[in-house]
Amino acid sequence: MHDLLSIADHMAVAVFAVSGALMASRKQMDIFGFILLGTVTGVGGGSLRDVLLDAPVFWIAAPGYAVTCIVVSAATFFLAHLVQSRFRVILWFDAVGLALFAVLGAGKALSLDAAPIIAVVMGVMSATFGGIIRDVLGGEVPLLLRREIYVTAALMGALVYVVLVELGIDVVLAGGAGFVVGFLIRALALHRGWSLPAYKGRPGRSENELREMGILLEDEEE
């Protein structure tokens, strides 16, 4: 059981590290840039979770996680050229990490006696944060701003897990179910372009329009 958790944890970190390293390849960084971006993406979500929960940060006392990130990122540096579409691979690795961290984040919160709703929020935050760091550092539009289902998948994964655990189901079963639900929703969204009804109104006005309306100040000088 503890082994299973550790394996899931390492897998989540590794797949996010790959997605971070592939972002580094899109930006044509050098090998140590790959390692930094891979590591930060890999451990980011779990670090946020642990800091918010006031728990020791998981990778500080267990060097295996950092080693995993370093090895995986370095390997990506040498193998990324084999990949036809790196962005597509980022999307799929991100999807696996998203579903894993949603369950792992919610589970850690529950194990520290957080309320069920806090556990769900923690699952969603730790699932999405690694990818947010990766996309912000890489200067890309964060995945969660895109139109297809993303946050929803993390939410459903965390929710299924928390509900099943609260119902007394075995945590391994609940975790498996949460992962499968989260991943399937995201996978179908990627495959079929599924999206929830988005906000129906008009998109936000551009800076220039806001300036013309007097909502943003004019810049006198340039």
Next chain:
Amino acid sequence: MHDLLSIADHMAVAVFAVSGALMASRKQMDIFGFILLGTVTGVGGGSLRDVLLDAPVFWIAAPGYAVTCIVVSAATFFLAHLVQSRFRVILWFDAVGLALFAVLGAGKALSLDAAPIIAVVMGVMSATFGGIIRDVLGGEVPLLLRREIYVTAALMGALVYVVLVELGIDVVLAGGAGFVVGFLIRALALHRGWSLPAYKGRPGRSENELREMGILLEDEEE
């Protein structure tokens, strides 16, 4: 007194959550995107404050804050179309949250025996951080980079509060005064386009100019 603090706290979180959810509407996200962006914006500043002060993060043990964020963000999803100019509303809700968090951040730091100057810094950081997250995730220019008075309002609110408390004034009075000062300064800045004298020199050179001057490396390939 404790009730008053709790009300102020929930209000600060709620108004920032609205501003985050409105940013989500500008980006035409789905309802769970609204909830995530609203929640992160709502609890962001206070979370940073608590993590830096090594205090338990305020919303982890009190699920009411997360519930507030979720309800308020979901309501915004259904009501945002009623708003003529969402950006203007973001600015005003942000202003209320800014002034509230400036006082609340400084107050929490003082209550944990931080030095007065640290309390002021903490007030400014927790007041501005929620909005920074919202704007960075939304891909907008952070409000604090805009020309009109913003950081100054948070600073003055926190400063008035800390000075009054140090002078022995009742914390409720001091808090009220700090909030009013901070909010009024920001409100007048928004209404009248007030700004402090900005840095007088030229703006920064663009990447291309830097490259021509040899300060940035040429990119050989493209």
Next chain:
Amino acid sequence: MHDLLSIADHMAVAVFAVSGALMASRKQMDIFGFILLGTVTGVGGGSLRDVLLDAPVFWIAAPGYAVTCIVVSAATFFLAHLVQSRFRVILWFDAVGLALFAVLGAGKALSLDAAPIIAVVMGVMSATFGGIIRDVLGGEVPLLLRREIYVTAALMGALVYVVLVELGIDVVLAGGAGFVVGFLIRALALHRGWSLPAYKGRPGRSENELREMGILLEDEEE
């Protein structure tokens, strides 16, 4: 010895604060904008380090650091016009801070009994994080995405320090060596345009190309 550490610490904070304040001048912010951006850049890397290591955040209990940031940032507001090329000065102050924080970050991790590899990772993260905050808040491409050697310099500085300390060398000597190695590598990279072999493949596809390939969803509406 303790004094030396404190001096190095304050220097690292001060040089990063200057680089943050210069970024504020490039964005033509007002004086309190300078102070906020300078302070956040100055204390950012060390704050991340302390939060991840679960140590009290260094500047909370020692107001001298905040005072340093405020004074240095305010001075920059009045003196920045004397500088011919602010971006070049940012690069050099950033280089000093990078090398200092690489050693200081690794040293603090070791002093808290982290494994050597974790100490190196912590050195790199705390060395690069202040600059990342500065660049993200300023809306600039983070230095670590640029082509010349950056992450590598922090890594080598931290690595030299950790290896020497593990070999039993005096920490002051080891720290000096780590700083010199880290700074020299970065300085030569800046001066001569050194870079490591970057990822050889093609750069990432643009959003439009991804959309045409069907990897990104079409946006039906605009």
